[in-house]
Amino acid sequence: MVDESRAVLTGTHFMSGDLACAEGALAAGCQFFGGYPITPATEISERMSRRLVEVGGVFVQMEDEIGSIAAVIGASYAGKKAMTATSGPGFSLMQENIGLAVMTETPLVIVNIMRGGPSTGQPTMPGQQDVMQARWGSHGDYEIIALAPSSVQEMFNLTIECFNLAETYRVPVILLADEIIGHMWERVKIPPAEEINVVSRKKPKTPTAEYQPFKPDKDLVPPMACFGEGYRFHATGLTHDEKGAPETVSAEVQTELVKRLADKIRKNAEKIVKAQRVMLEDADVAVIAYGIPSRAALSAVREARKKGIKAGLLRLVTIWPFPQELVSDVAKQVKAIVVPEMNYGQLVREVERAAKTTPVILLSKLGEEPHRPSEIIEAMRRAVK
Amino acid sequence: MSESNLMMHHYLAKYLRQERMPHIWCEGCGNGILLNCFLQAINELNVDLNKIVVVSGIGCIGRVSGYINVDSFHxxxxxxxxxxxxxxLANPELEVVVISGDGDLFAIGGNHFIHAARRNVDIKVICANNFNYGMTGGQYGPTTPLDAWTTTTPYGNIEHPFNLAHLAAAAGAVYVARWTSLHVRRLKASIIKALQKEGFSFIEMISPCPEIFDRYNKMGTAVDVMKWFRLVSQVRHGCDPAKAEITENEILVGEFVDIEKPSYGRLLREMTSRVQDKLKREES
Known part of the structure; x- marks a missing residue:
C-alpha cells in the first residue's frame, strides 16, 4: 500500500550522494525502481530496496540494465514515477531503450554515477567520460536533458528536478554525477514535504475515444494517458502518427515527429537550463565547470581573485541541453576560458563552439585524483598572461 | 456484404483496431490464427478491456499489439x-499479456524470459514459433531445427534448437502448453486458462511460415503444413517437457505444466504489508 507519509525524510542528515539521490527520488514521488548492481551506483539500489517497500512502492532487481530500463519504461506507462541507476557499462547497455523512451515520450529518470572507462575501466574511480554518451548514445536524432550535481545536497535537489523535468516534457532525464559526488558524505537538508515542488505529467482532458496519445499541446508535449485508464491507446518505437499508428515510410511523418521530439527540448531550453554564475561580472578569465571539478574551480576562482587575477566561474548545472547562450555571453566578455573535466575532452567541444574566437583551454584529468585548485589557477594565469 | 462490412459485423471486430487493417502478415501465416484465438479467449472471459495490456516485441508478430484495441505497447x-x-509490478490490477515470436523471446530476449519465469511475474507469454526470423527474410534462430535451410544456414543448420516448453518449465513457469496453429480450440482454451491463472504462464503455438521458412525447406503450402501438423501432432497432457521434442515425425502438444506457486507480485505485496505493519508498531 502506498504510504507517502514516509517518503520525505524531513530534517538534516549526514549522507552520501548516492543515498541523497535515493531520498530525492522518493521525495519527488518515485514509486518504481528497476536496477542492476554496479559500482559506484549500487548504494542507490540498496537504499531504494529498503525505502521503496516502506513507502509501498516497487523495487525490482532486474537481470541486466537492458531489462532495468525496459521495466522502468513499462512502470512509467503504468502510471508510476520510475527510475533506474547505473554507471558507464550499464548506461551503455541502456542506450537502445533510452531511444525507445525518447520515441514513446516516457517520463523517467536515469542516474549515471560515472566511473572511469572505456569498458570496465576503473569501477571505483571517478570520471566524467559519459557526457557525450548521455547526449548521443542512442541512435537517431533526439535531444535529451542531463543535470550534473556538484554536492550531496544537489544529489537530493537535482534528482527531484530530474523527475520534474521528465514529467513536464515527457522525456528520459539523466542525472549525470561522478563517483566522487556519489560516494562523498556531506550534510543534506531535506525540507518538509509541502515545501518541495513536485510536478506530475499532464493528463488528457479529451474524452477517451478522441484521445490521440502523441498529439501535442502548444508546448509540443502531448498529455499522457496511462495503461488502465480507459484510453486504450497504442505506443510503439516505430515512427508513428499522432494516433500512435506506425508510419514506416512517410517522410512527412518522420520529419514532423523527429523535429517535435527535439524541439520540445530546444524551444524550452531557456526554461530548462540552470547554471551558477560566480564573480563573472568583471572577470577577464572564466572557468566553466560541472560536477566535481566545479568545486576545485570555485576555490581556484576565489584564490585567484586574492592574487589579482580577475577570475570568474560559470558552473553548469544543466549540461544537456547545452547552455549555449550563457557560455557565449561569458566568452564575449573574457580573454580565455578554462574547462576542467575528468575526461580527455568532451564538454569542452561544446564550450569551444559557443566561445567562437575566445581561446578555450582544456584541463583534462583521468583517474583517481580530481583537479586541484592550484592547477586551475595556474591555467588561468597562463591564459591571461 | 462487402469485405469491410463483413469485418465490422464480425463478433470479434470490436476487439480490433479496424483502421489498422489489413494486417501485414502473409497468407497462410499462423499469426492471424493466434490473434483470433486470443480475441476469442478475451471475449469468452469477458475481460475488462480497459484493464488488459498487450505487449509485443519486434518481428512479424510484433505488430499484433497495434491491432488489438486495448492498451498496447510495441x-x-x-x-x-x-x-x-x-x-x-507498477499496476497489479492490469492483466499483462506478451505476444511475440521465437526469435524475439528466446534469442535477443532470452535472458528476460528465463528471469521473468524464475521470478514468477504474473504475466502471460504467448509465442508464435515459426522456426526462423521471418520479417528479416528467413534467417536461422534459436528454434530452427538441425539441418534446416535458412538464408544464413546455406549449408544447413548446425545449431541445436531450444525446446521452448522445456526451457519455460525449467525456468519456473507455472503453466506451460504447446499447440500448433491447427489446434485452435485447444489453443484458445489454454489462453483462457493462462489468463485465469496467477503467475508466469507460457503458451507456444507452432506456426506455419509459408512464404519464408516453409518454402525454403520445401514443406509445401500453408495447407500442406497444417496437414503435417495434423499428421504428426500428438496430444500428451502432463508429458515431461524435456521429452517433448519437435521432430519431423512427431510434435508433442498439450498442457505440460500446471502448478501453483506464489507470484512475485503477491510476495512483494505480502512483504510490503509486513514491513509497513512493523513500522507502524514501532511508531505507536
Missing part, C-alpha cells in the same frame, strides 16, 4: 517481457 527487440514486468 517495444524494442527482445524487451517485451522486461517492459511487461514493469507494467505488471
Amino acid at each position: 517495444t524494442t527487440h527482445g524487451r517485451a517481457i522486461a517492459f511487461a514486468t514493469g507494467v505488471k
Whole structure:
C-alpha cells in the first residue's frame, strides 16, 4: 500500500550522494525502481530496496540494465514515477531503450554515477567520460536533458528536478554525477514535504475515444494517458502518427515527429537550463565547470581573485541541453576560458563552439585524483598572461 | 456484404483496431490464427478491456499489439517481457499479456524470459514459433531445427534448437502448453486458462511460415503444413517437457505444466504489508 507519509525524510542528515539521490527520488514521488548492481551506483539500489517497500512502492532487481530500463519504461506507462541507476557499462547497455523512451515520450529518470572507462575501466574511480554518451548514445536524432550535481545536497535537489523535468516534457532525464559526488558524505537538508515542488505529467482532458496519445499541446508535449485508464491507446518505437499508428515510410511523418521530439527540448531550453554564475561580472578569465571539478574551480576562482587575477566561474548545472547562450555571453566578455573535466575532452567541444574566437583551454584529468585548485589557477594565469 | 462490412459485423471486430487493417502478415501465416484465438479467449472471459495490456516485441508478430484495441505497447527487440514486468509490478490490477515470436523471446530476449519465469511475474507469454526470423527474410534462430535451410544456414543448420516448453518449465513457469496453429480450440482454451491463472504462464503455438521458412525447406503450402501438423501432432497432457521434442515425425502438444506457486507480485505485496505493519508498531 502506498504510504507517502514516509517518503520525505524531513530534517538534516549526514549522507552520501548516492543515498541523497535515493531520498530525492522518493521525495519527488518515485514509486518504481528497476536496477542492476554496479559500482559506484549500487548504494542507490540498496537504499531504494529498503525505502521503496516502506513507502509501498516497487523495487525490482532486474537481470541486466537492458531489462532495468525496459521495466522502468513499462512502470512509467503504468502510471508510476520510475527510475533506474547505473554507471558507464550499464548506461551503455541502456542506450537502445533510452531511444525507445525518447520515441514513446516516457517520463523517467536515469542516474549515471560515472566511473572511469572505456569498458570496465576503473569501477571505483571517478570520471566524467559519459557526457557525450548521455547526449548521443542512442541512435537517431533526439535531444535529451542531463543535470550534473556538484554536492550531496544537489544529489537530493537535482534528482527531484530530474523527475520534474521528465514529467513536464515527457522525456528520459539523466542525472549525470561522478563517483566522487556519489560516494562523498556531506550534510543534506531535506525540507518538509509541502515545501518541495513536485510536478506530475499532464493528463488528457479529451474524452477517451478522441484521445490521440502523441498529439501535442502548444508546448509540443502531448498529455499522457496511462495503461488502465480507459484510453486504450497504442505506443510503439516505430515512427508513428499522432494516433500512435506506425508510419514506416512517410517522410512527412518522420520529419514532423523527429523535429517535435527535439524541439520540445530546444524551444524550452531557456526554461530548462540552470547554471551558477560566480564573480563573472568583471572577470577577464572564466572557468566553466560541472560536477566535481566545479568545486576545485570555485576555490581556484576565489584564490585567484586574492592574487589579482580577475577570475570568474560559470558552473553548469544543466549540461544537456547545452547552455549555449550563457557560455557565449561569458566568452564575449573574457580573454580565455578554462574547462576542467575528468575526461580527455568532451564538454569542452561544446564550450569551444559557443566561445567562437575566445581561446578555450582544456584541463583534462583521468583517474583517481580530481583537479586541484592550484592547477586551475595556474591555467588561468597562463591564459591571461 | 462487402469485405469491410463483413469485418465490422464480425463478433470479434470490436476487439480490433479496424483502421489498422489489413494486417501485414502473409497468407497462410499462423499469426492471424493466434490473434483470433486470443480475441476469442478475451471475449469468452469477458475481460475488462480497459484493464488488459498487450505487449509485443519486434518481428512479424510484433505488430499484433497495434491491432488489438486495448492498451498496447510495441517495444524494442527482445524487451517485451522486461517492459511487461514493469507494467505488471507498477499496476497489479492490469492483466499483462506478451505476444511475440521465437526469435524475439528466446534469442535477443532470452535472458528476460528465463528471469521473468524464475521470478514468477504474473504475466502471460504467448509465442508464435515459426522456426526462423521471418520479417528479416528467413534467417536461422534459436528454434530452427538441425539441418534446416535458412538464408544464413546455406549449408544447413548446425545449431541445436531450444525446446521452448522445456526451457519455460525449467525456468519456473507455472503453466506451460504447446499447440500448433491447427489446434485452435485447444489453443484458445489454454489462453483462457493462462489468463485465469496467477503467475508466469507460457503458451507456444507452432506456426506455419509459408512464404519464408516453409518454402525454403520445401514443406509445401500453408495447407500442406497444417496437414503435417495434423499428421504428426500428438496430444500428451502432463508429458515431461524435456521429452517433448519437435521432430519431423512427431510434435508433442498439450498442457505440460500446471502448478501453483506464489507470484512475485503477491510476495512483494505480502512483504510490503509486513514491513509497513512493523513500522507502524514501532511508531505507536
